[in-house]
Amino acid sequence: MDQRQGHPTLGSDAPLGVGADSTRRRLRQTSPDQPRPAAHARRPDRAAGARRRLRQRLPQPDLAGRGATVVGVEPGPSLFDFAIEQESIAPRGIRYVHADLCDLPDLGGPFDAVVASMVLPAIPDWTGAMRACVHALKPGGLFLFTVNHPCYEQLRPTWREHGEYRTHRYLTEHEIPGPNGVDFHRTLSTYLNQLTSLGCQLTELAEPGLDPDAAVDGPDGIDAYVHLPNFLIVAAQRTT
Numbered sequence: 502m503d504q505r506q507g508h509p510t511l512g513s514d515a516p517l518g519v520g521a522d523s524t525r526r527r528l529r530q531t532s533p534d535q536p537r538p539a540a541h542a543r544r545p546d547r548a549a550g551a552r553r554r555l556r557q558r559l560p561q562p563d564l565a566g567r568g569a570t571v572v573g574v575e576p577g578p579s580l581f582d583f584a585i586e587q588e589s590i591a592p593r594g595i596r597y598v599h600a601d602l603c604d605l606p607d608l609g610g611p612f613d614a615v616v617a618s619m620v621l622p623a624i625p626d627w628t629g630a631m632r633a634c635v636h637a638l639k640p641g642g643l644f645l646f647t648v649n650h651p652c653y654e655q656l657r658p659t660w661r662e663h664g665e666y667r668t669h670r671y672l673t674e675h676e677i678p679g680p681n682g683v684d685f686h687r688t689l690s691t692y693l694n695q696l697t698s699l700g701c702q703l704t705e706l707a708e709p710g711l712d713p714d715a716a717v718d719g720p721d722g723i724d725a726y727v728h729l730p731n732f733l734i735v736a737a738q739r740t741t
């Protein structure tokens with residue numbers, strides 16, 4: 502992701518389809534209960550609120566600010582327009598491409614790193630999207646993706662209701678309706694086996710928990726995140 506190496510980074514610090522901002526927050530393990538950004542143009546009624554939240558969440562510093570050449574991919578028109586607007590207000594040298602990960606134009610890779618933060622669960626044809634991410638990498642490149650932890654989805658609502666985590670289905674893929682659109686549940690092995698089949702080697706898994714201090718005086722059910730991981734962060738290396 503260093504310009505000097507001549508390989509740009511596919512991803513963005515803006516909250517886009519392929520983005521790194523909330524991944525970094527998840528790694529810091531401080532605030533897993535943040536509202537999630539709007540995902541789809543098919544929910545334009547929710548876009549304005551999401552854009553307001555996103556504006557408050559743009560991180561600094563960022564990959565582009567640290568010298569990476571960053572390309573951000575976003576298919577949703579409102580989020581894409583928002584990113585372009587932010588880039589014009591505070592330029593970071595990020596090039597945004599209005600595209601679908603399942604039908605990517607030539608982005609000018611290969612890339613040193615691809616970051617897909619909370620993107621794959623939103624995509625029905627996620628295997629095509631993951632393939633596109635991996636194929637955008639140079640050999641040895643880093644693929645980092647995050648999902649809601651497949652073993653503990655809807656963690657806080659169930660914790661609030663039962664005082665513990667409960668689920669009644671894990672093995673079958675199913676839709677999870679959310680405020681900003683539908684996500685898809687897949688098992689942990691589904692994601693990891695697909696990664697392997699694409700020629701990636703797992704380098705690190707992270708299951709961050711919330712710092713107990715951050716849960717003090719938090720909203721109802723926030724302590725669920727102290728005891729169980731809300732997110733799964735996967736790092737892998739393209740080997741071929």
Ligand SMILES: C[S@@+](CC[C@H](N)C(=O)[O-])C[C@H]1O[C@@H](n2cnc3c(N)ncnc32)[C@H](O)[C@@H]1O
Nearest residue numbers: 516517518520523540577601602618619620623
């Ligand atoms: C839950 S949001 C995550 C946003 C941001 N990356 C973050 O971590 O906060 C899901 C994102 O995936 C994007 N997305 C959905 N389907 C996509 C696709 N087929 N190709 C690329 N991005 C997609 C949505 O537009 C949205 O920006």
